[in-house]
Each structure stands twice: as C-alpha cells, then as structure tokens.
Amino acid sequence: TTKIITISNQKGGVGKTTTAVNLAHSLTLENKQVLLIDLDPQGQCATKLGMDGQMGAYYFLTTQPASPSEVTFVRQWIRETGRDDLKLIPGNSMTSSAQMILSVQEQPISYIRNLLKTFTRDRFEYIIFDTSPSVGGLQERAIWAADLVIVPTATEFASLDSLSKTISTIQTLRDKKNWHGGLLGILPTFYDNTRESRDSLVDLQGTFQDKVLSPIHRATVLRECWSEGKTIFEYAADSRSAEEYQLLADLVLKY
Amino acid sequence: TTKIITISNQKGGVGKTTTAVNLAHSLTLENKQVLLIDLDPQGQCATKLGMDGQMGAYYFLTTQPASPSEVTFVRQWIRETGRDDLKLIPGNSMTSSAQMILSVQEQPISYIRNLLKTFTRDRFEYIIFDTSPSVGGLQERAIWAADLVIVPTATEFASLDSLSKTISTIQTLRDKKNWHGGLLGILPTFYDNTRESRDSLVDLQGTFQDKVLSPIHRATVLRECWSEGKTIFEYAADSRSAEEYQLLADLVLKY
C-alpha cells in the first residue's frame, strides 16, 4: 500500500522543500517508488530538481478522478525527474488559482485524499506533498490526506513561535475532523553551534519530547545544491547533510 | 500626507517581518509617526515587539469605514507598542479567515487602499504592511495599496528563483491594474561571505541594477532579538545590523 507523507509548516523558509526533495530522493535510493507532488505555487520542487515549474498541481487539484479519461489526463502530468523511481507532479503559480477554486467550492476536508485514487495503478510506495508557508484550505486538506506529517522548523525563536500554531492545526484535524494520520515528527533544521540554536533545540525537546527528530545542521551545501538543480545525494553524497537526510529516510521506512 | 509601504515576497523566511518591524522603529527614531499593520496570519510583528497576536488585522480587513462608528471600532484595535510614535494593528490566525472572505466577496484591487480612510485623523506619516509568504488576493491588494514596495530577498539561489515571480506580480499590477505606486527596491538579506551569497548579489545587481538596495548582512543579533521581543535598535543599537536598517530608513525618508 502507498504511504502518504505531507511536509508542512506555515513558517516560511524553514526547509520544507529541501526536506521534501531530499527525502523523496533518499527513499528511491532504498529502491522505493516515490511520487512527489508540489502544492506550493512557488513550484520549487521542480527548481530544486533542475526542472521547470508546470501546471501539474493545478490539474491534479481541479480534476476529479471520476472516469478513466480524467485519470489518464491527470497521470499525463506525472513527470520523469531523471532519477530512477522518482516522479514529480510539478507546480507553478496556477496552483494558487486551484486553491481559490477549492475554497470557493467549499470542498470537504477529504478532498485531496480522494484525488489520490488517480494513482492506484501506479504502485507508488510513497507519495510526498510539499506545501506552501500558509494557513487555509489547501494546507489542511494536504495534512488530512497524509498518513504521516513531517514539520521542519528552523532552530530559532521566530520559528518556534510559529510552530505552536502549525502543531495546533494538526491537533484540531485529529480532534475535530477525524483525521487518522499522525505526526511523524518535528525536524529541526539550520541547526548550528550558536546559543540560540542550542537553546531552541532544548526548548523543542522539552515541549515535544520523542517527537523531535534528529536535527539537520546548517550547511552551505544545502544552499548551493539548488543552483545546480541537484539533490544533496547528487551534489555532496559524502556530506553530513546527506547522512542526516538518509537518517530521516530510514526512520520513514520503519513506519 | 501619509506614505504607505508594503513589505512583500512570496518566498518564505527572507526577512519580511524583521524588515517591517526594524524599519518601522527606525522611522520613529527619526521622529515620524508610524502605524505597522500585520497582514500575515502568523502575527509575528507582535511577537517581534514582545506583544501578543490579536484580531486587529481581521477587523481592519472586514470592517468598511462607512460610518464614524465603524471607524471608531477599527481604531480601537490600534495598539501602543511601548515605543514612542510606533503603533501596531496586530494580527493572528483569524487573518486567514478575513483573506477567505475577501476572495469569496471578490473585493476590488483597491479594497485595502480604501480601508486606510479609517486612519486619516491619526496623522501617521508612514503606514507599513507586513505580509505573508504567499500569492493571492491579500498580497496583491496590499501591494496595490502601497506607494512604495520593498522586497526583501535572501542572497541565495532558492530565493532568487522565487523573486522573479514576486517582481512579475508587481509589474502586472502596474501594467494591468493601474497601480500608481512603485518598487522602492529589492533588499538583499542574509548577506554573508560565501560564494553563493556573493554570486547572488552580483546576479541581483545584474538584473535589477539601481533597484538593489544596500544589503543586510547575516547576523546572529537579528535572530536573537526576537526572543527578547526587542527591535535591533533596542537589542544591539551599535551593531552593523542597526546601521544597515537605519540606512534603509534614511532612504525611505528621501521619497
């Protein structure tokens, strides 16, 4: 069966896309079939993989899999990424129009989960959603669609302040909207040797205990690999960053 | 007359709130009356000033200044910040509900600009909008309301990729929606001595020439001051960061 993973945090710039793409690639290196879907209108999953943004996410979100011809239409937007076993549905700015449409149509919380019927024949072992830094309909439906949610958060005060709001969104979905998935964990990112970073990690562990995953250190290679359109495993396979993201993949494989 | 400034960039974590709050404070240190309005559902302008998020932005966005009693009602949400001449309309997660309401009501592009009539008696010399990392109705209306837009961008490839989308949103507003304001400039942030940062700045200056403002260096004090609820001028008045934000304020004062 397919496991659905959503990467979410309303705070901006905390490493959501970096985590989505590197986790997706790491799982394929363990011979898993993975589909990455970019629900952020910035369309940066494509950029990070050296590809162009496209309206794949728009059509995924606005086409109900009601008949074989609609399923075929959406599946045409699945793109090869040049990495074995890793496919992408790219997004672009049109994703924000799709988001408006869902809001105005007042689609149910299960809307995105139901769209995944399009891929039952594809035998993906993991489907990973990258999301935008925002609140609102699309975020909640993408979390509700997930079996597991990963919340990257930078180890700094500003991000910890926003984290509690993201976590309470997740809790409300469990308590009020009958969501059956769960929080895989909070992934500390940009971890460095400053007092602020160390104090933030201690704070996180105090509040969320075993839900705090092992941190991703701040590393220039994680910034540089974007300009090359490469994942960390292609740009710096022997780096600590590659190891840290592989550790995350190993954890996901245990669920 | 009052100058309206909007801080905008759909990319997350590039220093929008840091810029909005430090610029606002710097202008008051030059004896200007400033109102800061937080249109981001994260409500972090309040956090950065050591205050709590509140529904001020929700009521500002959903109350038309049609009669004196409505004007009085909205003005009640103007909060003292403890800094002379700096007032805040705080936001919280309810701002995203207001955003939904504006979209469903299909309010005109001039909607936010018209709401500013509420403050004509207050004699603010500057009104500054902080915005969320997203695209869509609220962003565009907040830009359209502005006389001047500042676009902070981190000096890294991922942010430069998203910048072109934010800039094209601004250009479309000029060309198609008859906006009379202008881009004050692109503010490079997180500038450090890495190859990536230096190359990014060179790229920026190549593309946007004199619209690239003098950079804000990466500095730990800019992260640390959040946990104290202080602006850079209170936390580290003699720092390079305080000087760099003062330079930005001096530029704004020239317009």
Ligand SMILES: Nc1ncnc2c1ncn2[C@@H]1O[C@H](COP(=O)(O)OP(=O)(O)OP(=O)(O)O)[C@@H](O)[C@H]1O
């Ligand atoms: N651990 C890290 N160390 C150093 N740089 C990092 C790290 N993680 C991510 N980055 C860099 O920080 C920037 C922001 O990361 P990314 O774009 O993945 O965040 P995001 O949460 O997806 O942002 P947005 O909110 O805009 O979607 C990118 O330039 C990325 O390369």
Ligand SMILES: Nc1ncnc2c1ncn2[C@@H]1O[C@H](COP(=O)(O)OP(=O)(O)OP(=O)(O)O)[C@@H](O)[C@H]1O
């Ligand atoms: N020049 C800088 N040097 C170091 N840290 C900085 C700098 N500018 C901002 N920061 C820190 O980076 C983090 C992100 O900044 P900030 O929250 O202002 O960005 P933002 O664009 O408002 O984010 P969001 O997209 O979530 O609204 C904060 O912890 C802030 O303190």
Ligand SMILES: [Mg+2]
């Ligand atoms: Mg992203």
Ligand SMILES: [Mg+2]
């Ligand atoms: Mg902000």
